[in-house]
Amino acid sequence: MYKASQFNFLTKKNSEGVLIYNSLEGNLVHLENEYEINLAKKYNKKNRLFDQEIENNDVFNFFIESGFLVESEKNEAIELERLIQKREEDPTLFITIMPTEDCNFRCVYCFEHFKRGSMEVEIQDGIVNFIKKMLSKGLYTSLHINWFGGEPLHAFEVVELLSIKLIKLSQEMDVDYSSSITTNGYYLNKENFKKLIDLNITYYTITLDGLAEDHDKTRILANGCGTFNEISENLKNMTKTNYEFFVQIRNNYTLDSLNKLDGFLEYLKNNICKDYRFENVDIRPIFDNGGYNAGNFDDCVSSKKISKYKGLEKAHEYGLHNLSLKNYIRPGGIVCNASKPNYWLFGADGKIMRCNVELDTEERNIVGQIKDANNYVIDFTKLSLWIDAGKKDKVCKSCFFAPSCQGAYCASLRFNNERLNINKQPCPEEKKALSDLLEILFKEMMN
Ligand code: SF4
Numbered sequence: 001m002y003k004a005s006q007f008n009f010l011t012k013k014n015s016e017g018v019l020i021y022n023s024l025e026g027n028l029v030h031l032e033n034e035y036e037i038n039l040a041k042k043y044n045k046k047n048r049l050f051d052q053e054i055e056n057n058d059v060f061n062f063f064i065e066s067g068f069l070v071e072s073e074k075n076e077a078i079e080l081e082r083l084i085q086k087r088e089e090d091p092t093l094f095i096t097i098m099p100t101e102d103c104n105f106r107c108v109y110c111f112e113h114f115k116r117g118s119m120e121v122e123i124q125d126g127i128v129n130f131i132k133k134m135l136s137k138g139l140y141t142s143l144h145i146n147w148f149g150g151e152p153l154h155a156f157e158v159v160e161l162l163s164i165k166l167i168k169l170s171q172e173m174d175v176d177y178s179s180s181i182t183t184n185g186y187y188l189n190k191e192n193f194k195k196l197i198d199l200n201i202t203y204y205t206i207t208l209d210g211l212a213e214d215h216d217k218t219r220i221l222a223n224g225c226g227t228f229n230e231i232s233e234n235l236k237n238m239t240k241t242n243y244e245f246f247v248q249i250r251n252n253y254t255l256d257s258l259n260k261l262d263g264f265l266e267y268l269k270n271n272i273c274k275d276y277r278f279e280n281v282d283i284r285p286i287f288d289n290g291g292y293n294a295g296n297f298d299d300c301v302s303s304k305k306i307s308k309y310k311g312l313e314k315a316h317e318y319g320l321h322n323l324s325l326k327n328y329i330r331p332g333g334i335v336c337n338a339s340k341p342n343y344w345l346f347g348a349d350g351k352i353m354r355c356n357v358e359l360d361t362e363e364r365n366i367v368g369q370i371k372d373a374n375n376y377v378i379d380f381t382k383l384s385l386w387i388d389a390g391k392k393d394k395v396c397k398s399c400f401f402a403p404s405c406q407g408a409y410c411a412s413l414r415f416n417n418e419r420l421n422i423n424k425q426p427c428p429e430e431k432k433a434l435s436d437l438l439e440i441l442f443k444e445m446m447n
């Protein structure tokens with residue numbers, strides 16, 4: 001006998017047919033003929049058992065293969081537990097480093113505080129020592145370094161020095177090395193880009209908030225000047241190289257710039273994204289994340305009732321895609337790094353943290369400190385607050401989206417809700433707008 005998986009989600013597609021998704025398997029299927037749709041609705045009914053010999057049709061058998069129907073004896077809660085345990089088994093040690101917390105930009109929606117300049121050599125060496133100790137446990141086969149800031153290239157020499165040391169360490173410890181960077185792109189001239197490629201930094205996230213007219217309103221230098229021309233020149237020069245690298249262009253839109261997105265998408269398509277290395281775009285509404293600009297920016301789309309996928313829907317019309325989107329519906333795909341045991345974040349002064357939004361604005365986020373080149377401390381009580389966030393949440397255990405989110409989409413939101421006595425689950429936007437997300441993913445699958 002079989003029953004519907006508790007992790008199924010069935011939704012009517014805007015255009016035609018239905019989409020059915022199973023979050024434990026990460027499977028998404030579109031059904032459009034009426035016969036199949038009726039069977040899908042029937043087999044998705046909770047508290048019903050189905051006999052394979054009686055049903056014996058293609059949809060039934062396909063639903064068993066794809067995890068939409070499971071054996072009636074199966075305890076899916078155990079499967080979920082197993083999946084959560086797997087978080088401990090990730091073979092990549094993922095490290096985010098802020099070589100400086102300062103920035104040459106003052107974006108109008110930025111949540112950072114620009115408290116500290118370049119990381120000192122003693123702290124850099126302390127991070128190398130920390131990573132060496134972690135790799136010595138024998139749990140990891142690869143090391144990924146993600147450069148973050150502030151603007152990481154504002155402390156170019158730290159990125160260079162530390163990369164050289166970490167590449168050498170990876171060779172000594174016999175683990176694979178890879179590296180990514182979130183940069184505003186202003187310093188990415190030909191010479192600097194070549195140096196970064198030589199340092200194995202091959203994944204770039206660079207933001208353009210539209211054409212100059214819009215970008216230069218939000219992403220400005222500390223002296224107030226615009227930055228579009230320099231960044232777009234750097235991007236064009238990157239397309240002229242033959243290096244192996246990938247760029248995700250990020251765009252943060254306001255209500256006003258959403259209406260002007262077509263011109264920008266046309267520009268991307270014709271000038272930059274025709275190069276396969278730039279084909280991954282992420283187009284999102286601006287949201288208020290606190291920080292020095294909290295409350296100062298009153299054009300946040302997220303505060304209005306507009307789908308957060310509006311921009312991406314438009315991007316599709318221009319053949320541009322967010323290749324990371326499909327990760328959101330994979331098992332564990334929406335768990336925040338802050339709740340992953342293989343993840344660590346280092347501030348410019350050696351603070352060891354979890355959440356890259358809270359940074360050191362909340363004591364709970366400072367889970368340790370690099371003391372000097374040979375010593376560090378970790379507060380394991382604080383650390384486990386982040387790692388174990390959501391693991392005992394009973395509501396999460398019965399949620400159809402739990403395999404993807406695991407109650408750990410945003411531990412920071414969970415803590416804030418608890419502190420303010422807000423009786424609300426810390427669910428991701430992706431769950432709230434799941435029908436829209438599945439629809440857009442379906443279109444991607446069809447391309
Ligand atoms: S804990 Fe929440 S706010 Fe912090 S990085 Fe994760 S998702 Fe962002």
Ligand code: SF4
Binds near residue numbers: 393396406425428431
């Ligand atoms: S936080 Fe929300 S979406 Fe995530 S598992 Fe819990 S109830 Fe489900």
